[in-house]
Amino acid sequence: MSRSAWNWWNDIAHREGRLAATRQLFVALWEFIRDSTPERRRRRYGDAGFDWDHRVDTTSAAVDWRDRLLGAFHSPYQPTEADLFHEMLDALREKSQIDFHDFIFIDLGSGKGRTLLMASDYPFRRIVGVELLPALHRAAQENLEKYRSESQKCFAMEAICADATEFRFPVEPTVLYLFNPLLEAGLKKMIANLEESLRSHPRAVYVLYHNPLLDHVLGDSAALKTIGGTHQYAMYTSR
Ligand SMILES: C[S@@+](CC[C@H](N)C(=O)[O-])C[C@H]1O[C@@H](n2cnc3c(N)ncnc32)[C@H](O)[C@@H]1O
Known part of the structure; x- marks a missing residue:
């Protein structure tokens, strides 16, 4: 502490x-x-x-x-509201015209894992959540085990307990979800890791940034360009 x-x-x-x-x-x-x-x-x-x-x-x-x-x-735990999550995913699909079957979904700072459960309503290849605090991570694991939904389309879900600033991005097309998990220095480090990963393995990466308080950090990245959003979220794609 x-x-x-x-x-x-x-x-x-x-x-x-x-x-x-x-x-x-x-x-x-x-x-x-x-x-x-x-x-x-x-x-x-x-x-x-x-x-x-x-x-x-x-x-x-x-x-x-x-x-x-x-x-x-760090960043206080607050789960994403369900209606807004689906609005963001639908907006991303409409804007990018991507097929989620080709993408993995990653939430950096996944808390108790609500977004992982909600993302399983979409046909992602797999879903990964990364949470720093062990107690929240354990809650996420229990939630992944318990969750049942008739609308579930993805069953490959994983919760990892780790520091998002050290996360090594899988080299697969990715939808990256961020709900203010990091302070400015940490966010810069994480974006630098993403840039490095994109340099060595160019691929499609979309970023959904909910409550984009530090959007200048993503806006300043030469590896990302903005493709839309509202006052509640911003969307980016790899260049
Ligand atoms: C605003 S909550 C968002 C929770 C979840 N993404 C959602 O939308 O429902 C931010 C989360 O980021 C986590 N966090 C803060 N610093 C982190 C770090 N360095 N690595 C991983 N998770 C972190 C916090 O513990 C918290 O659970």
């Missing part, structure tokens, strides 16, 4: 100075305390509709306080 906080503080101090980093540390801790009230917890159950429908546990309300505190220094 203290190492995560230290790395987080250092990353901000490096870019914005020690005072700004310390101020942001207090803001993050204050936000964590506010988020721990029963009222806030009750509100977080607002994302549990998907779980009721599918008998799984992907809600952000049932996350241990230590993992929520760690989340404050």
